[in-house]
Amino acid sequence: MKNLGLLCLLFTCIGLQSCKNNKSEKIIKAKEAVEIVSVQCYKALYEEDTLDLKINTFKNGEIKGNMEMAIANMPKKVGEIAGEFHGDTLFASYTFTQGGYTEKTYKNPMAFLKRGDELILGDGKIQITLGASHFVKGEPIDFERVKYKFTAVDCVDK
Structure with missing residues (x-):
């Protein structure tokens, strides 16, 4: 049961990190559009x-x-x-x-x-x-x- 909790926490962290990377790519593209x-x-x-x-x-x-x-x-x-x-x-x-x-x-x-x-x-x-x-x-x-x-x-x- 403890391993299942750690596994869920690991997947949640990976998911949040990928969302963060996607946001930074969108910010860079938005800055290029404004220039x-x-x-x-x-x-x-x-x-x-x-x-x-x-x-x-x-x-x-x-x-x-x-x-x-x-x-x-x-x-x-x-x-x-x-x-x-x-x-x-x-x-x-x-x-x-x-x-x-x-x-x-x-x-x-x-x-x-x-x-x-x-x-x-x-x-x-x-x-x-x-x-x-x-x-x-x-x-x-x-x-x-x-x-x-x-x-x-x-x-x-x-």
């Missing part, structure tokens, strides 16, 4: 439309930033962008509010093709599944006949 590698700002102009984009690239490859879309005859869209690069294409999700109405948020998928210092906002078919919008799988995203081509600009804090 910003670069900050880039872009601006796109088309007729009366102006789009401002600021993206932060993190050590783990994740992209997060802000985008403002001032499109003629529409309320201003302000929100956050999050995603990651797959090759030369940034696939991101844009979560934004429209106009001064901040109680309702919208979320749209976006794809940006990086060519040199330029980001080209692609145009693709979007479908909604269970309330979430995403690009239609298997349908190409057009980066040639587009309105918005972002050029690199100096970052200015507002």
Whole structure:
């Protein structure tokens, strides 16, 4: 009976030690996610439309930033962008509010093709599944006949 108690205590210690190691790995990964590698700002102009984009690239490859879309005859869209690069294409999700109405948020998928210092906002078919919008799988995203081509600009804090 005494040996059974010691055996249970040994397994409990081993289990607790493995949990502790797993926590330290998670803390290291979380610190890497927070470390910003670069900050880039872009601006796109088309007729009366102006789009401002600021993206932060993190050590783990994740992209997060802000985008403002001032499109003629529409309320201003302000929100956050999050995603990651797959090759030369940034696939991101844009979560934004429209106009001064901040109680309702919208979320749209976006794809940006990086060519040199330029980001080209692609145009693709979007479908909604269970309330979430995403690009239609298997349908190409057009980066040639587009309105918005972002050029690199100096970052200015507002």
